[in-house]
Amino acid sequence: MCGIVGYIGVSQAAPILLDGLSKLEYRGYDSAGIAVYDGENIKVQKAIGRLKVLSEQTHDGATMTGMAGIGHTRWATHGAPSNQNAHPHFNQEETIAVVHNGIIENYLKLKKHLEGKGYQFVSDTDTEVVVHLLDYYYKGDPIEAITRVMHRVEGSYALGIMFKAHPGILYAVRKDSPLIVGHGKDGNLIASDVPAVLKYTRNVYFIQNEEIAVLSEEDISFYNVDGEEITKESTTIDWDINAAEKGGYEHFMLKEMYEQPQTVRDTLNPRIKDGTIDIEELGMSEDEICRIRKIHIVACGSAYHTGVTAKYVFEGIARIPVEVDLASEFRYRNPILQQDELVIIISQSGETADSLAALREAKNRGIKTLGIVNVVGSSIAREADKVMYTWAGPEIAVATTKAYSAQLVAEYLLAIKFAQIRGEITDTEVASYLKDLQKLPEQIEMLLSNKEKIQHFANRYISAKDVFFVGRGLDYAISMEGSLKLKEISYIHSEAYAAGELKHGTISLIEEGTLVAAVVTQEALYKKTISNIVELTSRGAFVLAVTNTGNTEIEKAADYVIYIPQTNRWFTNSLAIIPLQLFSYYVSVGKGCDVDKPRNLAKSVTVE
């Protein structure tokens, strides 16, 4: 999704804008641009492709002098990647410049209206209506023009705006697209996300829907949609600055995989007190938890996969019926939701458009919602009735790893706590689960330290055309995630199948040498999956098995075996995913793919 930045202060703006945009590269983009006020005019420079093209064009910003500016990385939605469609966009007189993240849904209607008033459009974007509309309403008061535009546009937006007539000021406004403001010593900043400003300040304001921020070199003020001034509290960001950088690793994905033990600890530890689980933060009474008749888990992508895992765990431990839905399906399928049901929305970014819409759908129907979210202050975190944060810190690589692992353990904690409160498990069982949970970080470390074996294996498969991932029960849930990891970063076609389904179609795709990763961690299902492995190898498949330490029997059936340490059967997904992540990572590196920013993908999918 697009990224926006803005700076106004005592330093040259362009290098700060380029630096800020580089911290937002993870959001995915295909072109970039910056606008800087040079003392007389607003100057714009744009480039298609990577940010380094824009940096080269501007000699790292040196050719664009001025201490106020806005910048943008564009992930094309309306109109192909091109200079004309790249932001910032100007009004005809080049006196107003705008950068935008989001989608203006009624832009065609507005465009027609503006064309009728004589406005000429030069791009195919929805954004251009915003700048012409601002021009149309601007009568000397930028706030008034902005609020009038807010009343006219439908859809989502985070906007950075400059008016040539107000050179010492930057304007920013949002609705349903992320926006933060940083209050720095040598100037103030706007950005789509915190990493873009961390180098300059830790003092950040999270802008809420339909709020306007007005930044000068020294001051920041805020207004509501009626143009009335409002007060806001700032937040001090206490992330380690390195958390938003690569910290010596070749890729963010590798760094984030290595952060998983810590992430799991950070998500577990604050919630385990005196041998019991403390989820007071949710403010849910025991009575409320006992009354839950059904849980709906709704999410997208990897977050959805953790939901599939959670279904097995909630049903298995807490005996609560669970439905898992893709958010894009849930929001349009008119789901049956009843009182005393709970909708859990899982999201790393907290900004995924479909997940947010699903949350709103549930709320509109009067159903209690709980967000399991990583990004503090994100839309889902703010709008859900209850929030449980996964303390994974900023995740930059498009392919999620540490947030995925944090989501899993957050879900285990909830399932165990609900089970205990509902009398489904004893205190002794809780203690035993907690003991196993607390071993996970160390066990993940151990698996990560074995990376060479997987790296070596992965190198043999960089030319693979198709890879299949199979498993039963929880092993099927992890197969889905293993398959997504591989396809998203290596561009190898891969599919996950419930092992028992192979004979119903998929096995016809197996050819001599086809790689199949079989996950076999559920003891009760060992024999069943091993039979499937035999069926696969006898048709020429090469089977890589991921199984529990001790299950040596599998060596008779599979061609290559990776063992994970022993843990409780409900938690094996937290361990089995590690070799699968490493495998995908090394295939991607071996193929020379852009590991952290795979083609066509964005970190945060803030449009439908």
Ligand code: AGP
């Ligand atoms: C996973 O690696 C993905 N890039 C993607 O599937 C992601 O999990 C999905 O878009 C959901 O994002 P969210 O957790 O931020 O809502």
